Amino acid sequence: MALLIETGLSDWIGDEEIAATLQALAPGADIRTPETLGDPGDITMLAVVNMQSNHPAKLPNLKLVQKLGAGVETIVGHPDLPPHIRVARLKPDAPAQGIAEWFLAYILRAQRHMVFHEASQSRAEWLPRAPVFTPDTVVGVLGLGHIGARTARMLRAVGFQVMGWSRSPKSIDGVTCLHGQDALPRLLGQCDHVCAILPSTPQTVGLFDAQTLAAMKPGSQLLNAGRGNLIDEAALIAALDNGSPGHAVLDVTSQEPLPKDNHLWRHPAVTITPHVSGWYLGDALSDVAENYHRLRSGDPLLHEVSRDLGY
Structure with a gap:
């Protein structure tokens, strides 16, 4: 039994x-990379960011695909992945904290008029502008799983009014769910800022179409750290032109890296x-090491995904 690490990324x-x-977490484990692959028939577990088109054919004895992150749409949606192959994801604290901080940073950037003040500085102009009062600001969080709930709690702790939305009922102290x-x-x-942290599923792809965007509060801010295909980008550009x-x-974004000629850049x-x-x-890689041991011993996996639901 061997584990292949193949992220497919050069900038991470x-x-x-x-x-x-x-290897340090699981001494003695057979852990390989593309450079040390050896016999592909030895590989029973694959750890990836995005699954490549040739992985199922290349790894005939694969039993588990471990996502090195949360979103698994490129894995469960792989047309050649046999139904017996299991899928697991990570629910680590560090990226959840980082994503929550990203949302908070860009909300505060708007609340404190940072772009306006930077432009004023470039012109040597002293132009006071009152920041937006945090307790009067409503922030919506779409998706209340591990990351979304962490984001909602952080925003509530700062003092925002927080609303949450999910497919099924949730309960978070201090958050209107x-x-x-x-x-x-x-x-x-109702929301001045909307934080999207939804997975990519058949129900969420294109969720932010023209109709949904039109329902947003005029002048509000949409922040997306979920999946790029949540948003119809052509509809977004049209909605932004109308101020809502x-x-x-x-x-x-729907394509990453975003092409240089994409209008979103400009x-x-x-x-x-x-x-x-x-x-x-x-410390999330400890869960990968644990799933290696559990796969070998036949114990239940950590954070196994329903391939039918997509999460």
């Missing part, structure tokens, strides 16, 4: 670094960050 933590950490499709427009119409929402902050009401909100894994 390297495969060798991940393999070295896992709504659920179901009919409740979404009601939430959007007034601004969008996107850490994820739209005055859009801020782009290159999928950096949840950078660090922290």
